[in-house]
Amino acid sequence: MVVLAALACARPSTSAAPAPPGASKATSAPTGAPAVDRQAPIDLSGDLERLRDQAHIPALAAIVLDAERTLAHGIAGVRRLGDDTPAALTDAFHLGSDTKAVTAYVAARLVDGGTITWATTIAEALPELAKGMHAELRKATLEQLLLHRAGLPADFQDAPLLEQLRDRPLVEQRTIVARAVLAAKPKHRPGTAFEYSNAGYIVAGAMLEARTGKPWEELVGEHVLEPMALRSCGFGPTATMDRPDAVWAHAGEAPKYLALAADNPAYLGPAGTLHCSLPDWAGFVRTQLVRDPKLLFADTWARLQRPVRLDGGGGYAMGWAVAELPWAKGVVLTHDGSNTMNYASAMLLIDRGIAVLAVSNAGDAAAQRTVVTTVVGLAQRFTAPQR
Known part of the structure; x- marks a missing residue:
């Protein structure tokens, strides 16, 4: 992308x-x-x-x-x-x-507000997905995702699954994608190497959504678009x-x-x-x-x-x-x-x-x-x- x-x-x-x-x-x-x-x-x-x-x-x-x-x-x-x-x-x-800079900024606002931390793990933010996650990804953090250092792939490619996302609420779509992405073995152990990843930012967005109960789009409106007019x-x-x-x-x-x-x-x-x-x-x-x-x-x-x-x-x-x-x-x-x-x-x-x-x-x-x-x-x- x-x-x-x-x-x-x-x-x-x-x-x-x-x-x-x-x-x-x-x-x-x-x-x-x-x-x-x-x-x-x-x-x-x-x-x-x-x-x-x-x-x-x-x-x-x-x-x-x-x-x-x-x-x-x-x-x-x-x-x-x-x-x-x-x-x-x-x-x-x-x-x-x-x-991506907007998503990272929204995450920073939520960190300052105590809603989440840079060290919050994927398993902590998305506990309902933890059982199906690859073991190495459970401890990957929000910060690692935003730095492209969580080991996730560049993109998510699963045409049959993506077809199932149609007409579902966006929060649910991202949760479904996150579940599939996180089940696979990472390309490298989290925190050890850079791998530019759109999938990682989708998972980060899902973490923010889970912690706030709001879609990413609403969070962007609340923290960026509305206050900055x-x-x-x-x-x-x-x-x-x-x-x-x-x-x-x-x-x-x-x-x-x-x-x-x-x-x-x-x-x-x-x-x-x-x-x-x-x-x-x-x-x-x-x-x-x-x-x-x-x-x-x-x-x-x-x-x-x-x-x-x-x-x-x-x-x-x-x-x-x-x-x-x-x-x-x-x-x-x-x-x-x-x-x-x-x-x-x-x-x-x-x-x-x-x-x-x-x-x-x-x-x-x-x-x-x-x-x-x-x-x-x-x-x-x-x-x-x-x-």
Whole structure:
């Protein structure tokens, strides 16, 4: 579902959890340091249109933000190939596995509220499944799942079982998937190695649901969408079938795309079904960039974003890949997301106080390359010394 391409390219409920004390209830990208106007965001639409046209993708959008405001934004292209309705900055785009940072943040809120702990095991949170679990997985923890270190496989593949999920409540769907995933021998002993796993995030979501009595979607609304006023965000397809009322997904490869109002199955929610407009996604990302003390305790923020080092270099925190890039002069959080029909990429330059997000409503290699190049190029542009 996700390729951490930005990292690679950058190298050339029970009750709601209480807030902490004090809380209120490819191509070439644009280059050259911008002359920053403190009042109005720089319009990137012209540059984005050039990049979009070169790649033959339906739409491309990007936003650059700091701790206080939007520095630049823009959008180019159409909601749906075959229809002239232009895409708009207020349109929601599918975030794919960039949803994982949201799931990890919700978990952190529940940890701060005492509903669950990082050390809560799968067997403790899902006791009704414990008997059928592989013995090595019973002691795997919430934190290991969110770090992709529980030994679970990348995805869950069982077509007959997945067919049985139709029309069942989402909490039940995730419990059924968790039962099947947890019965198998893990790929490695929990805590010993990294294995990127959408299945692991589904199990983590099921743990949060079991401890709160609420669907993951409701928890995201309660802890993210409502308090942050992210009104464009939702789950699943962004558009209504047969209507260009939002951006459509595009399957296939440029320039012969097939426009669809579709998404992956809803049970995948904690691993990647969220959609948001760029300004609303930026609203969530800003809280991660500044580690807002009104939302999480300081040590919780630190743990959430602390990476476990990977053998090939870099690291992975909870919902974020982590790198130290020479040109960035500090720690970088990055992640890509795709349901194969859309592409999203985020880069947070923590020590520089800048974040860059970009999205497309296509998910092929051309879209991936263009989105990632846009993110890296804008990150370099907005951290370059002013002339």
